[in-house]
Amino acid sequence: xxxxxxxxxxxxxxxxxxxxxxxxxxxxxxxxxxxxxxxxxxxxxxxxxxxxxxxxxxxxxxxxxxxxxxxxxxxxxxxxxxxxxxxxxxxxxxxxxxxxxxxxxxxxxxxxxxxxxxxxxxxxxxxxxxxxxxxxxxxxxxxxxxxxxxxxxxxxxxxxxxxxxxxxxxxxxxxxxxxxxxxxxxxxxxxxxxxxxxxxxxxxxxxxxxxxxxxxxxxxxxxxxxxxxxxxxxxxxxxxxxxxxxxxxxxxxxxxxxxxxxxxxxxxxxxxxxxxxxxxxxxxxxxxxxxxxxxxxxxxxxxxxxxxxxxxxxxxxxxxxxxxxxxxxxxxxxxxxxxxxxxx
Numbered sequence: 001x002x003x004x005x006x007x008x009x010x011x012x013x014x015x016x017x018x019x020x021x022x023x024x025x026x027x028x029x030x031x032x033x034x035x036x037x038x039x040x041x042x043x044x045x046x047x048x049x050x051x052x053x054x055x056x057x058x059x060x061x062x063x064x065x066x067x068x069x070x071x072x073x074x075x076x077x078x079x080x081x082x083x084x085x086x087x088x089x090x091x092x093x094x095x096x097x098x099x100x101x102x103x104x105x106x107x108x109x110x111x112x113x114x115x116x117x118x119x120x121x122x123x124x125x126x127x128x129x130x131x132x133x134x135x136x137x138x139x140x141x142x143x144x145x146x147x148x149x150x151x152x153x154x155x156x157x158x159x160x161x162x163x164x165x166x167x168x169x170x171x172x173x174x175x176x177x178x179x180x181x182x183x184x185x186x187x188x189x190x191x192x193x194x195x196x197x198x199x200x201x202x203x204x205x206x207x208x209x210x211x212x213x214x215x216x217x218x219x220x221x222x223x224x225x226x227x228x229x230x231x232x233x234x235x236x237x238x239x240x241x242x243x244x245x246x247x248x249x250x251x252x253x254x255x256x257x258x259x260x261x262x263x264x265x266x267x268x269x270x271x272x273x274x275x276x277x278x279x280x281x282x283x284x285x286x287x288x289x290x291x292x293x294x295x296x297x298x299x300x301x302x303x304x305x306x307x308x309x310x311x312x313x314x315x316x317x318x319x320x321x322x323x324x325x326x327x328x329x330x331x332x333x334x335x336x337x338x339x340x341x342x343x344x
Contacts, residue, residue, distance in 0.1 A: 003054040003116035004322045004341075012115075012323040017054065020112065020120045022067035027074060027123050029061040029081060033139035034114035035313075036329045036339045038168060039261070056114030056341070057083040060138025063126065070123050078133075079126040080141035082295055083113060085285055087125020099288025115322060115341060127295040130303040137302050137310050139340055140173070144298040144309065146259065147173035147232070150283040151181055152294070154230045154257040158182035163219055163228035163249050164204070165242045166235035167195035169312065169338050170259055172202055174232045176309050179203035180301045187219050187228070192332045198312055212241070216249045227251035236260025243268055252276045257283050312337045319343055 003017035022028045035058030059081040063074050081087060085101035088108045095103040112119055129138045147170055156162065162178045164171050167190035178186055179202070188204040190196035196207045205222075208215030219228055231250045235242040236259075243266060246256045256278055273280060286294035301307055314337045317325035322341050329339040 001117040002319060003112065004056075004319060005054060005115075012326050014320055014322065017112070017116060020118050022065060022070070022120050024068040025070060025122050025124075026067040026120050027063045027070055027126060028065040029059075029079065029119050029121065029126070030064045031059060031061040031114050031117060031119055031343055032135040033060045033340050033342045034058055035139045035143065035169075036325055036341065037143070038170075041326065041329055053112045054114070054116040056116070058139050058142040058340075059083055059114035059119060060129065060135050060141065061114075061119065064118075066123070074123060074126070077126070078129045078138065080129060080138050080295060080299065081114070081119060081121055082125040082127060082142070082286070083119070083121065085125070085287065086293070087121035089122075089124075091122070091124060099293070101287060102285040103287075115319070117319065117343065127293070127299060130299060132303045132305075133299070134310075135342065136313050136316075136340065140302060140309055140313070140338070141295055141298045143169050143338075144173045144176060144301065145286040145294040146170055147177040148181075148297045148301070149286040149289070149294040150174060150232055150257045150259045151177045151230075152289045152297075153281055153283050154232065154255050156181060156183060156230050159184040160229040161185045161219070161223050162187070163215075163231040163246075164188040164199075165231065165233045165246060166260065167191070167199045167207070168234065171195075171232075171234040172198055172312050172337070173309065174234055174259065175199055175202045175204050176301065176307070178230075178232070180304070180307070185222055187215070187222070189215050194314070194332075194335050194337055198337060201311060202309065212245050212248070216245070219249050223251065227254060229254050231256045232259060233257070234259045236262045238263045240266030240268070247272050247276070247278065250276070250278055253278065255279045255281065257281045259283050313340055315339045316342045
C-alpha cells in the first residue's frame with residue numbers, strides 16, 4: 001500500500017509501505033479522510049523524521065476486514081477512528097477501566113496512522129458515523145472530541161460565559177462544543193481573518209482580533225465586570241502569553257481549561273489565580289465522562305442539522321499531493337483553517 005512520511009527535511013513523501021493485516025481484536029480500515037493537525041505540522045517543521053510509520057490521527061474510514069474475535073458484522077461500517085487512545089489501549093488496566101484510555105501505560109506503539117491507504121486499530125477504537133455524516137465530517141470527529149472533552153472536564157453548565165483563546169481548529173471546535181452543550185455567551189480571539197469569520201459563524205458572540213486588553217475588556221463589559229465563567233486556552237506554544245491572558249479574563253472562582261500544548265518553561269505569577277480562587281485544569285485528548293465517550297458526543301453534535309463545523313475544512317488534497325496540503329496548512333495567508341487528505 002501507499003503511505004506518506006516525513007523525510008526529515010520538512011517534506012512529506014509518499015512511498016510503499018507493507019500491507020497491513022488485522023490481528024486478534026483488530027480491524028483493517030480503508031482510510032477515506034484524514035485531517036492535518038497542528039501537531040503534525042510541528043513534527044514536520046521540526047524535521048523530526050523520517051518516521052518508521054505514517055502519522056495522522058484525525059481519521060475516518062470504512063472497515064474492510066476484521067481479525068480474530070471481531071464480529072464480521074462490522075465490515076463496511078463507516079467509522080471515526082480513535083487512533084491515539086482506545087484504539088491502542090490495553091483495555092485492562094486501571095485507567096482503561098475508568099474509560100481514560102489516553103492514560104493507559106500499556107498503549108501499543110509502532111502502529112500506523114491515517115496518512116496512508118489503510119490503518120489497523122482495535123475495534124474498541126472505532127466509533128460509528130451517523131448516516132447524516134460524510135467523510136469530511138467524519139475526520140472532524142477527533143478534533144471536536146478534544147474540545148468536547150475540554151468543555152466537559154471544565155464543568156461548563158448551561159448559560160456559562162465562555163472565553164476561547166485562539167481560533168485555530170481546536171479553538172473553533174471548542175466554540176462548536178460549547179455552543180452545542182449549552183453555553184450562554186461565547187467570546188473568542190483570532191489571529192487571521194478566516195478564523196475570525198469562522199468563529200462568528202460557528203456561534204461566537206464576538207471575536208477579539210486587536211490584542212489582549214481589547215478582548216479582556218470585551219468580556220468584562222459583557223459580564224458586569226466579572227469575567228468568563230470558563231476559559232478554554234487552545235493556543236499553546238513557547239511564549240505562555242495566553243496562560244496569563246486566561247487568568248486575567250476569567251472571573252473569580254472561574255475555571256480555566258488548557259487544551260494548547262506548551263513548550264519549555266513559563267513564568268506565571270500565581271498570586272492572581274490563588275487570590276481569585278481559579279481552577280486550572282489540563283485537558284488531553286478524550287475519554288469517557290459520565291458513561292459517554294467524547295467521540296460519541298462529537299458524532300452526535302456533527303449529526304445535528306444546525307451543525308456547520310465542516311465549513312472549517314478549507315482545502316482537500318489527495319494522498320499523492322499531501323506535501324502540497326502540508327504547505328497549505330502552514331501558510332495561513334492561503335486562507336486555510338483545516339486541511340484534509342481525502343481518498344476515494
